[in-house]
Amino acid sequence: MTVLITGSGLIGTQIAKHFVEDGERTIVYDIAPQLQPMSELIDLSKIKVVRGDVLDFPNLASTLKENSVDRLVHTAALLPGGLMKNLYNGTRVNTDGTLNVLEAMRLAGAKRLVYTSTVGVYAKEGGPGEYFDEEISPTKPVSLYGATKLMSEYIGTNYAKTYGIDFRVVRFANIIGPWSGDIQTGTGGFVKQLLEGALSGKETHIPNPYPMVLEAEWVYSKDAAHAVHLLMNKEQLLSNVFNVGTGKITSAQEIISSIQKIVPGARLTLGSAKPMAVKPMSIDRAMKELSWSPKYDIGAMVKDMIEWYRSKSHHTV
Numbered sequence: 001m002t003v004l005i006t007g008s009g010l011i012g013t014q015i016a017k018h019f020v021e022d023g024e025r026t027i028v029y030d031i032a033p034q035l036q037p038m039s040e041l042i043d044l045s046k047i048k049v050v051r052g053d054v055l056d057f058p059n060l061a062s063t064l065k066e067n068s069v070d071r072l073v074h075t076a077a078l079l080p081g082g083l084m085k086n087l088y089n090g091t092r093v094n095t096d097g098t099l100n101v102l103e104a105m106r107l108a109g110a111k112r113l114v115y116t117s118t119v120g121v122y123a124k125e126g127g128p129g130e131y132f133d134e135e136i137s138p139t140k141p142v143s144l145y146g147a148t149k150l151m152s153e154y155i156g157t158n159y160a161k162t163y164g165i166d167f168r169v170v171r172f173a174n175i176i177g178p179w180s181g182d183i184q185t186g187t188g189g190f191v192k193q194l195l196e197g198a199l200s201g202k203e204t205h206i207p208n209p210y211p212m213v214l215e216a217e218w219v220y221s222k223d224a225a226h227a228v229h230l231l232m233n234k235e236q237l238l239s240n241v242f243n244v245g246t247g248k249i250t251s252a253q254e255i256i257s258s259i260q261k262i263v264p265g266a267r268l269t270l271g272s273a274k275p276m277a278v279k280p281m282s283i284d285r286a287m288k289e290l291s292w293s294p295k296y297d298i299g300a301m302v303k304d305m306i307e308w309y310r311s312k313s314h315h316t317v
């Protein structure tokens with residue numbers, strides 16, 4: 001059996017690691033694979049790296065066919081920052097890209113797809129209850145990015161109904177984790193700026209923090225990849241959409257305090273900004289059906305990332 005992961009960035013590389021550990025033939029398909037950052041997380045000799053665009057349908061379809069790919073994880077996408085720089089290209093990558101992946105699967109006879117969606121598909125007002133719930137919370141994305149991710153969920157659901165592709169979805173909270181490559185998100189970039197600032201020993205002031213980071217739900221890339229791996233390997237499921245977060249909202253100040261616990265005296269300050277009202281996702285379904293739970297709370301995420309930075313000797317403290 002061969003697994004193919006589109007996108008080999010922050011989360012795609014962590015996901016690939018799990019399949020390599022299982023001894024599965026693992027291919028990553030990325031328009032611009034970042035080999036140095038990837039090599040810090042995974043033994044590149046154990047995976048096949050295909051440089052390719054999800055919009056290049058012939059290349060994608062022949063990659064699946066020639067390698068007898070039967071299971072895929074689709075992470076390749078432009079995140080909000082990248083999408084808003086080029087609406088035409090970003091919208092196409094995120095929607096046509098998913099359509100191409102599913103059509104290539106149909107032609108190659110591939111069976112199962114785990115699609116990486118986002119908390120951003122939920123309506124901001126959030127509907128009833130304290131948590132975003134996969135079953136009852138309304139989906140009404142505020143951003144074009146969220147809309148492209150929801151559209152992809154619809155395309156997948158219809159490929160499942162019409163062609164029998166086993167389509168599964170994870171809706172991630174904001175992800176952070178070890179990754180020295182490009183960070184496409186303002187949220188991930190914010191935490192990186194704080195950590196690097198603390199480790200450099202320099203005073204770091206972020207004058208206009210992005211409102212979304214002031215109150216946010218985070219999930220560690222290792223926990224997120226673990227959930228995808230469990231979801232891929234589970235044969236029978238009651239549901240096909242799973243929230244993957246921590247079920248908790250964390251303030252930016254709590255992140256700063258967690259960093260200062262490990263790097264005492266770190267001088268990290270923020271300008272004033274109004275946080276956006278957000279609610280956390282319920283992660284009960286993933287806990288029950290996948291026997292998954294997040295191992296990292298915000299303190300553990302920060303600790304692991306600081307250890308990783310230090311082990312790479314990027315910074316001396």
Ligand SMILES: NC(=O)c1ccc[n+]([C@@H]2O[C@H](COP(=O)([O-])OP(=O)(O)OC[C@H]3O[C@@H](n4cnc5c(N)ncnc54)[C@H](O)[C@@H]3O)[C@@H](O)[C@H]2O)c1
Nearest residue numbers: 007008009010011030031053054075076077118172174175
């Ligand atoms: N990072 C987060 O906070 C977050 C939160 C929720 C959901 N997600 C979803 O998780 C997935 C992965 O996010 P990430 O943080 O690993 O992003 P990332 O930017 O680190 O990785 C995405 C990868 O996709 C590749 N890519 C972009 N356009 C491509 C194309 N046309 N063809 C092939 N490859 C292409 C990029 O080169 C990159 O390596 C995305 O689908 C994203 O929507 C991420």
